[in-house]
Amino acid sequence: MCGIAGIFSRNPVPSTIIKDMADVIKRRGPDDEGYIAVNTRLGEVEVLAGNDSVISERRIDDFRGKANLYFGHRRLAIIDLSASAHQPMKNDDGTIWLVYNGEIYNYIELRDELIKRGYRFFSNSDTEVLLKSYEEWGENCVEKFNGMWAFVIYDRRKKILFGSRDRTGVKPFYYYIEPGLFIFSSEIKPIIKNPLVRSGINSKAVFYYLLFGYEDPEDGFFNGIHELPPAHSFVYDLSNFELKKFLYWRPETNTKMERFDEKHFKEYVEETRRLIFDAVSIRLRSDVPIGTCLSGGLDSSTVACFIHEINRDKRIEEVGERQRVFTAVFEGKEIDESRWAEKVVKKTGAEWHRVSPDSQGLISDLEELMKAQEIPFASTSIYAQFRVMKLAKENGVKVLLDGQGGDEIFAGYPHFYISFFLEMIKNFAIFHFLKEFLKIQNSPVDYKYLLKGILKSLGWRIAPRFLKARMREMAKIEAKCLKVDFLDAHRKDLGEYEEFLVFSLNSLSSKLIEKSLRTLLRYEDRSSMWFSVEARTPFSDDINLIELQMRIPSVYKIRNGWSKFLLRNAVRGILPQEIVWRRDKKGFLTPEKEWILDRWNYFEDIIFSEREFFDPEKVLQFKFQLLNESSLWRFINIGLWKKVFF
Numbered sequence: 001m002c003g004i005a006g007i008f009s010r011n012p013v014p015s016t017i018i019k020d021m022a023d024v025i026k027r028r029g030p031d032d033e034g035y036i037a038v039n040t041r042l043g044e045v046e047v048l049a050g051n052d053s054v055i056s057e058r059r060i061d062d063f064r065g066k067a068n069l070y071f072g073h074r075r076l077a078i079i080d081l082s083a084s085a086h087q088p089m090k091n092d093d094g095t096i097w098l099v100y101n102g103e104i105y106n107y108i109e110l111r112d113e114l115i116k117r118g119y120r121f122f123s124n125s126d127t128e129v130l131l132k133s134y135e136e137w138g139e140n141c142v143e144k145f146n147g148m149w150a151f152v153i154y155d156r157r158k159k160i161l162f163g164s165r166d167r168t169g170v171k172p173f174y175y176y177i178e179p180g181l182f183i184f185s186s187e188i189k190p191i192i193k194n195p196l197v198r199s200g201i202n203s204k205a206v207f208y209y210l211l212f213g214y215e216d217p218e219d220g221f222f223n224g225i226h227e228l229p230p231a232h233s234f235v236y237d238l239s240n241f242e243l244k245k246f247l248y249w250r251p252e253t254n255t256k257m258e259r260f261d262e263k264h265f266k267e268y269v270e271e272t273r274r275l276i277f278d279a280v281s282i283r284l285r286s287d288v289p290i291g292t293c294l295s296g297g298l299d300s301s302t303v304a305c306f307i308h309e310i311n312r313d314k315r316i317e318e319v320g321e322r323q324r325v326f327t328a329v330f331e332g333k334e335i336d337e338s339r340w341a342e343k344v345v346k347k348t349g350a351e352w353h354r355v356s357p358d359s360q361g362l363i364s365d366l367e368e369l370m371k372a373q374e375i376p377f378a379s380t381s382i383y384a385q386f387r388v389m390k391l392a393k394e395n396g397v398k399v400l401l402d403g404q405g406g407d408e409i410f411a412g413y414p415h416f417y418i419s420f421f422l423e424m425i426k427n428f429a430i431f432h433f434l435k436e437f438l439k440i441q442n443s444p445v446d447y448k449y450l451l452k453g454i455l456k457s458l459g460w461r462i463a464p465r466f467l468k469a470r471m472r473e474m475a476k477i478e479a480k481c482l483k484v485d486f487l488d489a490h491r492k493d494l495g496e497y498e499e500f501l502v503f504s505l506n507s508l509s510s511k512l513i514e515k516s517l518r519t520l521l522r523y524e525d526r527s528s529m530w531f532s533v534e535a536r537t538p539f540s541d542d543i544n545l546i547e548l549q550m551r552i553p554s555v556y557k558i559r560n561g562w563s564k565f566l567l568r569n570a571v572r573g574i575l576p577q578e579i580v581w582r583r584d585k586k587g588f589l590t591p592e593k594e595w596i597l598d599r600w601n602y603f604e605d606i607i608f609s610e611r612e613f614f615d616p617e618k619v620l621q622f623k624f625q626l627l628n629e630s631s632l633w634r635f636i637n638i639g640l641w642k643k644v645f646f
Helices: 016-024 107-116 126-144 189-193 203-212 262-282 298-313 338-348 359-373 381-394 406-410 415-426 430-437 447-462 465-474 477-481 484-496 515-530 543-551 565-570 592-598 600-608 616-621 623-628 632-645
Strands: 002-009 032-039 044-049 069-075 096-104 147-155 160-165 174-178 181-185 225-227 232-237 243-247 290-293 324-328 351-355 399-401 534-536
Touching: 002 016, 002 096, 002 147, 016 032, 016 069, 016 189, 069 096, 069 147, 096 126, 107 126, 126 147, 126 160, 126 232, 174 189, 181 189, 203 477, 203 484, 203 632, 262 298, 262 543, 262 565, 290 298, 298 338, 298 406, 298 565, 324 338, 324 381, 338 351, 351 381, 359 381, 359 515, 359 592, 359 632, 381 515, 406 543, 406 565, 415 430, 415 447, 477 616, 477 623, 515 534, 592 600, 592 623, 592 632, 600 616, 600 632, 616 623, 623 632
Parallel strands: 290 324, 290 399, 324 351, 399 534
Antiparallel strands: 002 069, 002 181, 032 044, 032 069, 096 147, 147 160, 160 232, 174 181, 174 225, 232 243
């Protein structure tokens, strides 16, 4: 796990630029730093070192050569802690250079395969496996990987940069492009710090965030800074300066409605259990201490309990005799889930570490949190995650496994029920509809939520386009707070994002691995890497587990009102029974309303510091309505974001 950065320019640029970019992401990799400077016209490559480098090479501060391509790397050493795994890494003849962030968990199996094909290895790192996989399979190498990654390869023979991002977007990749200029990094901060970059605020992104809470527009919050989408690779031609992006993975999705079959269900349960064991096991490959995030929900409890089972059968030194688990606790609050987490601790004998975030801590850490997250975020729940990562760091844990992604692949969110019932309507499965409707008390939703969602989606589909846009705007109390000229400037864009309100009629499975996962993974990456901790998510990026769940029909995912029906049955006997059959769903919550009101003077000052996009007096007028709609935080967050970055 690391931080990467790079610059290509048609004309030579000073090495200070790449050094400054790498320094900004030092938290992502405090263990080592490395650089290459390349003259692409001559094909000459010089290896350079910095203050934290574990190798002895010419200092980057002393480099005065004419280079027009630079790679920079900050390393968080997780697998093969030796200098042999230093980056940027080259192949045997120096014609291919790699800079990489992530973990290829099946690197041992791929290494064995490549050895049989005649390759020699000089390290025990997954980095070298990735490099030689590209040598063997070219751009198709990513299809072999099980894991998370963002990388760029300089191929001197082909005169190209080849890069890729993992299937679900666990690892970030941002870039800036102009004719003859291509700049990339793991984060936005190094790019906006680059003197060659011209950026600013994308007001359209701010508009959709304030009005709808949308955080991941394709064109980003910073003008000119783009994000490579998940499951995409690219080729940048160093001769004609063309960038070509392409999709390399689209999971096969089962969209057929079928009857529930007990035999098939048993097979799916057994296969799901086996693949969860595999996904968790392979993510315990590490040369540094491993811990687990434990909220007390079904997903994190599954990861913690499966680690316990694996560690009991085959002692894993990096896990230790007692697994270390980390929980955010809100004693005395309705949202507190520590009593559920405690059941897992008792079952597994884990060493339990707890932190209790509060409003004073939030105020103290808020600007640091914004620097870590880089763009406006949805709620203060991110702060609880931030503090859990900090707690792990303080206790010497460098890798954390987490249950992120379980709601997406196993159908855990309330809105999946709407898609599920719409699927039955489309297929005229009336008996099945009524049977599930009468069992809704087993779900985290009620009849009102379900019927409202179904009617809203069906009605939305037949409404004229001009009416949709107007309805969406007028129904929003947030719109009344926006500056009139700002609202008028973007009113024409209101029809672009109909997916906010429309649920899928195709199938429940077609809604899995949705955009929200990408957002949640961004939160996790930024919060963990701010404290130099690697977060691993078995449910979010294990190719075998994900593809199986996408192939399984909807009737096995929600049944008799139970969400995650398949997962619940797959973990029976491994998790505490009370957690397996929990009906409620809290999510990763904080007492946000209470915190805002406790520190209102502070937050009011932030709101009144912003007058470009909204009217602070109007926000104050609708303060309690916005608070009840959970959207007051957006106005606070925009003010904070501008304060930190502009």
